[in-house]
Amino acid sequence: MIRTTPFHERTSALNETGLWQHWSGHLVATRYQASDKFEYFAVRNSAGIFDTSPLYKYRIAGRDSERFLSGMLARDIRTCPPGLAQYTTWLDDRGFVLEDGVIQHRAPDEFLLTCAEPNLAWFADRVGRLAVTIEEVSLDIGALAVQGPRSRELLSRLVPSVGELPFFGITSGTIAGRPVTVTRTGYTGDLGYEVWVEAPDAVAVWDGVWDAAEGYGVLAYGMDALYMLRIEAGLLLLGADFDSSRFAFNDAHRSTPLELGWAWMFKGLEDDDRPFIGRRALERERAEKTSRWRMVGLVVDWEDYDRVYSSAGLIPPKDHRPVHEDWMVYDADRSRVGYATSIMYSPVLQRHIAMARVRPDLAKPGTRVFLEFTVDHHYEQVAAHVARLPLYNPPRKTA
Amino acid sequence: MDRYDAIVVGGGHNGLVNGAYLARAGLKTLILERRPMVGGAAITEELRPGFQFTTFSYALSLLRPQIIQELELTKHGFLPLLMSTRFAPGEDGEYLLFNRDHDETLREIARLSPHDADAYEQYSHDLDRVCQAVKPLLDSVPPNLFSDDPEELVAMAALGSRLRGLDKRTLHNAVRLLTGSAADFLDDYFESPLLKGYLASSSIIGSKVGPRSQGSGLVLLFHSLGEHDGEFGAWAFHKGGNGGFTQVLARAAEAFGAEIRLEAPVERVLTRDGEATGVALADGTEIAAEVVVSALDPRRTFLELVEPRELPDDLVEDIRRLKFRGVSSKVNFALDELPTHPVLGARPDLYRGFMNIGPSMDYLERAFDDAKYGWYSEHPYIDCAIQSTIDPDMAPPGKHVLSCFVQYTPYELRESDWEAQREPMADRVQATLESHFPGFGALVLQREVQTPLDIERTVGLSEGNIFAGEFLAPQMFFFRPAPGWSQYRTPIAGYYQCGSGTHPGGCVMGAPGRLAAGQILGDRTRASGA
Numbered sequence: 053m054i055r056t057t058p059f060h061e062r063t064s065a066l067n068e069t070g071l072w073q074h075w076s077g078h079l080v081a082t083r084y085q086a087s088d089k090f091e092y093f094a095v096r097n098s099a100g101i102f103d104t105s106p107l108y109k110y111r112i113a114g115r116d117s118e119r120f121l122s123g124m125l126a127r128d129i130r131t132c133p134p135g136l137a138q139y140t141t142w143l144d145d146r147g148f149v150l151e152d153g154v155i156q157h158r159a160p161d162e163f164l165l166t167c168a169e170p171n172l173a174w175f176a177d178r179v180g181r182l183a184v185t186i187e188e189v190s191l192d193i194g195a196l197a198v199q200g201p202r203s204r205e206l207l208s209r210l211v212p213s214v215g216e217l218p219f220f221g222i223t224s225g226t227i228a229g230r231p232v233t234v235t236r237t238g239y240t241g242d243l244g245y246e247v248w249v250e251a252p253d254a255v256a257v258w259d260g261v262w263d264a265a266e267g268y269g270v271l272a273y274g275m276d277a278l279y280m281l282r283i284e285a286g287l288l289l290l291g292a293d294f295d296s297s298r299f300a301f302n303d304a305h306r307s308t309p310l311e312l313g314w315a316w317m318f319k320g321l322e323d324d325d326r327p328f329i330g331r332r333a334l335e336r337e338r339a340e341k342t343s344r345w346r347m348v349g350l351v352v353d354w355e356d357y358d359r360v361y362s363s364a365g366l367i368p369p370k371d372h373r374p375v376h377e378d379w380m381v382y383d384a385d386r387s388r389v390g391y392a393t394s395i396m397y398s399p400v401l402q403r404h405i406a407m408a409r410v411r412p413d414l415a416k417p418g419t420r421v422f423l424e425f426t427v428d429h430h431y432e433q434v435a436a437h438v439a440r441l442p443l444y445n446p447p448r449k450t451a
Numbered sequence: 452m453d454r455y456d457a458i459v460v461g462g463g464h465n466g467l468v469n470g471a472y473l474a475r476a477g478l479k480t481l482i483l484e485r486r487p488m489v490g491g492a493a494i495t496e497e498l499r500p501g502f503q504f505t506t507f508s509y510a511l512s513l514l515r516p517q518i519i520q521e522l523e524l525t526k527h528g529f530l531p532l533l534m535s536t537r538f539a540p541g542e543d544g545e546y547l548l549f550n551r552d553h554d555e556t557l558r559e560i561a562r563l564s565p566h567d568a569d570a571y572e573q574y575s576h577d578l579d580r581v582c583q584a585v586k587p588l589l590d591s592v593p594p595n596l597f598s599d600d601p602e603e604l605v606a607m608a609a610l611g612s613r614l615r616g617l618d619k620r621t622l623h624n625a626v627r628l629l630t631g632s633a634a635d636f637l638d639d640y641f642e643s644p645l646l647k648g649y650l651a652s653s654s655i656i657g658s659k660v661g662p663r664s665q666g667s668g669l670v671l672l673f674h675s676l677g678e679h680d681g682e683f684g685a686w687a688f689h690k691g692g693n694g695g696f697t698q699v700l701a702r703a704a705e706a707f708g709a710e711i712r713l714e715a716p717v718e719r720v721l722t723r724d725g726e727a728t729g730v731a732l733a734d735g736t737e738i739a740a741e742v743v744v745s746a747l748d749p750r751r752t753f754l755e756l757v758e759p760r761e762l763p764d765d766l767v768e769d770i771r772r773l774k775f776r777g778v779s780s781k782v783n784f785a786l787d788e789l790p791t792h793p794v795l796g797a798r799p800d801l802y803r804g805f806m807n808i809g810p811s812m813d814y815l816e817r818a819f820d821d822a823k824y825g826w827y828s829e830h831p832y833i834d835c836a837i838q839s840t841i842d843p844d845m846a847p848p849g850k851h852v853l854s855c856f857v858q859y860t861p862y863e864l865r866e867s868d869w870e871a872q873r874e875p876m877a878d879r880v881q882a883t884l885e886s887h888f889p890g891f892g893a894l895v896l897q898r899e900v901q902t903p904l905d906i907e908r909t910v911g912l913s914e915g916n917i918f919a920g921e922f923l924a925p926q927m928f929f930f931r932p933a934p935g936w937s938q939y940r941t942p943i944a945g946y947y948q949c950g951s952g953t954h955p956g957g958c959v960m961g962a963p964g965r966l967a968a969g970q971i972l973g974d975r976t977r978a979s980g981a
């Protein structure tokens with residue numbers, strides 16, 4: 053039987069469409085109302101609430117926990133003191149990405165790692181003789197994302213320390229009398245927070261947030277809106293933009309962190325002597341420039357797009373609903389140079405945008421490429437240009 | 452004396468668009484606005500702390516998507532907020548509530564008339580085809596019918612072959628809409644009076660016609676040419692109202708290097724030997740420029756900013772004959788709470804879009820009857836929008852702003868005037884709202900009334916016509932604003948026009964400003980090449 057989340061009593065009452073989908077074995081709303089785009093606009097214009105409980109969650113604690121994690125995670129966890137969280141990744145010894153996730157440094161010897169797929173064995177089997185305990189707490193904790201320009205104003209009325217919380221900061225307080233942890237994290241590329249709560253307290257905390265939001269134009273948003281937001285924000289989705297190396301059958305389905313555009317995670321690598329899994333391979337890839345791809349944003353040329361459809365007698369379709377499939381990318385000579393993995397029509401940018409990987413020599417912003425669409429049942433290549441991710445990056449996100 | 456390459460007179464949205472394009476092309480450009488703010492009819496004002504009123508214009512309608520791209524408006528905060536619902540209360544408790552689900556929309560129509568459900572699909576498809584055919588005209592300068600310049604003949608021929616390329620049904624529908632009444636067109640598809648009233652409402656906006664008048668079809672078609680956020684036919688609200696939108700335009704214009712000067716009313720355009728040389732402000736300041744563009748309506752462009760003596764007689768006569776006859780008013784409210792309609796209850800999410808009080812074509816036609824004889828409608832047509840449900844920043848939490856676009860309220864009243872009738876008219880509006888939203892009156896914190904006279908005085912739109920010249924076939928396309936002068940030039944060299952009185956016309960569309968800029972820049976290139 054499919055599980056429900058700790059907030060299900062509330063999300064099910066709000067879901068008017070009857071549309072649900074499965075996420076890590078949990079039932080989550082695809083969209084709450086007929087007007088899915090409106091849920092998206094709530095996040096970009098006021099605030100939205102999203103039940104993100106199905107994430108896998110691991111509590112990693114003990115005297116050696118930081119030492120352990122600095123060998124497991126590719127990004128240097130030692131740069132993340134208690135009270136901060138960090139977006140990170142872990143690799144195999146060939147330097148391929150296993151997964152990405154967010155790790156919260158909750159207390160000196162205590163971390164909470166969240167990710168999309170099960171990873172307990174991967175971490176637990178590598179503890180060895182270190183003083184580290186790893187406990188899966190996925191079902192014990194409910195997670196509620198509150199995202200959008202009004203999220204700070206709203207949440208700081210409930211948890212005052214949220215008002216000063218820096219990007220990726222962690223704080224705690226109570227909502228409706230229940231203890232909560234609040235992190236300034238999210239999957240929307242906007243100003244936003246995530247509220248972490250013991251599962252039995254979830255409904256009470258939802259009600260506390262919901263009541264405080266009254267009159268603020270806040271909506272619950274579902275997976276459709278989430279995927280729109282995350283593409284604009286340039287945030288990768290496992291299974292869409294990359295796959296875990298652990299379960300890939302060949303290297304075409306594997307990616308290195310550099311290929312995924314995460315070079316910024318390793319800025320201090322020279323000064324950091326950590327032995328971590330995949331380090332050698334990563335260093336070799338950097339030195340020998342052997343990356344096959346670079347993850348970039350693509351922005352479709354609106355005139356060319358309209359021309360292609362209009363000349364076929366069609367009204368150019370501009371659908372905001374993301375498509376997670378491979379779309380071929382060509383260069384000016386029409387040879388294949390990459391592929392897009394997520395595409396949509398972006399309301400804030402008023403363009404078709406995509407997340408794509410292209411040959412590293414074509415990754416410079418402004419490079420002209422062609423993206424393949426299907427028009428009247430045949431392929432048409434439409435001009436686009438390469439742009440840096442994230443394609444939408446409002447100052448309020450980090451301000 | 453200050454010297455510019457180009458001066459744009461009027462900082463309405465068309466003036467801003469025009470100035471932005473000129474600056475983008477490298478011209479040293481100055482936009483002069485009479486009022487303390489830009490935007491013209493498209494402004495948002497905080498009339499009460501925390502309450503943002505869209506004083507006049509309230510929805511993004513036909514804004515050309517090219518402008519968003521070419522002026523890079525998303526960089527400056529362009530954000531169209533689509534409406535998630537539309538509501539049309541009828542008589543006797545009947546109603547239509549649309550959301551954005553296609554199947555639910557058809558089911559909602561079928562509740563009133565099973566016949567009308569797929570008829571609606573047919574209607575939408577037929578209308579889409581006509582729109583698809585007509586839309587390119589919004590983005591091109593009308594050919595000059597009266598010229599034998601070879602380029603014009605080529606343009607005419609291209610237009611002719613476009614028409615010949617259309618299928619029979621689409622061309623026929625286009626002609627029926629362009630020349631006929633909305634009622635005749637809608638009667639061919641539908642039986643539900645409420646659905647017809649709802650659809651026919653678009654056929655009267657801003658125009659002194661009823662749904663049964665010839666010519667209402669044209670207005671219906673025009674209002675169907677919207678396109679927002681990639682959705683054909685969609686209308687939207689801009690973040691912060693239409694004033695939010697014109698602020699985005701102003702930022703874009705300035706980013707391209709245009710200078711905007713407020714509280715700088717232009718008294719007249721300076722000319723020498725039939726050529727524009729600059730402008731004189733009301734305070735006597737003279738500013739020189741090679742190009743002067745009027746973003747005002749044609750009456751002001753031709754009869755006020757320049758001396759009619761400087762113009763050919765036939766043009767002066769044509770402009771004097773232009774029909775303005777404003778019939779629209781705005782009544783805006785600050786509300787203590789969400790007003791509730793009995794069938795929707797207190798769910799804010801069901802009020803997120805236009806609420807159309809025009810329950811049948813008969814109702815609309817009777818409302819028009821009052822106007823024919825010089826009075827405002829006893830039972831007015833009202834297009835309501837509680838904008839704070841879509842953009843919560845427009846009112847304090849839990850409070851709301853309601854924008855009401857009202858017809859008919861003719862500019863000229865029989866044996867009375869708007870000073871005397873302003874509040875009584877607004878009382879009629881409020882009484883109508885009360886009949887649909889019981890208890891409405893008790894929620895009103897503040898009421899703002901803008902009659903056609905006020906629109907004329909504040910914005911400068913003659914007779915309060917919201918389109919700067921009525922949408923009548925003889926005032927459109929080749930003939931807008933006058934035969935022979937539809938290409939944004941004037942008989943005075945270097946003096947151009949770019950307001951809503953030029954092709955394609957009014958609405959927050961920007962097309963006149965953009966097309967005029969194209970002509971100005973083309974003329975400069977030609978002149979420097981010669």
Ligand SMILES: Cc1cc2nc3c(=O)[nH]c(=O)nc-3n(C[C@H](O)[C@H](O)[C@H](O)COP(=O)(O)OP(=O)(O)OC[C@H]3O[C@@H](n4cnc5c(N)ncnc54)[C@H](O)[C@@H]3O)c2cc1C
Nearest residue numbers: 461463464465485491492508509510512717951957958959
């Ligand atoms: C009540 C009302 C509601 C409307 N609702 C909608 C709607 O919802 N959606 C829609 O698309 N359209 C709507 N319209 C129509 C649309 O707003 C107008 O057609 C459009 O805004 C006109 O723009 P414009 O730039 O051509 O002219 P204007 O907006 O009229 O701008 C002209 C500018 O010139 C300035 N000016 C005048 N004289 C001088 C001078 N001598 N010197 C310097 N400056 C001067 C004026 O102050 C003004 O700022 C509405 C109009 C009105 C009046």
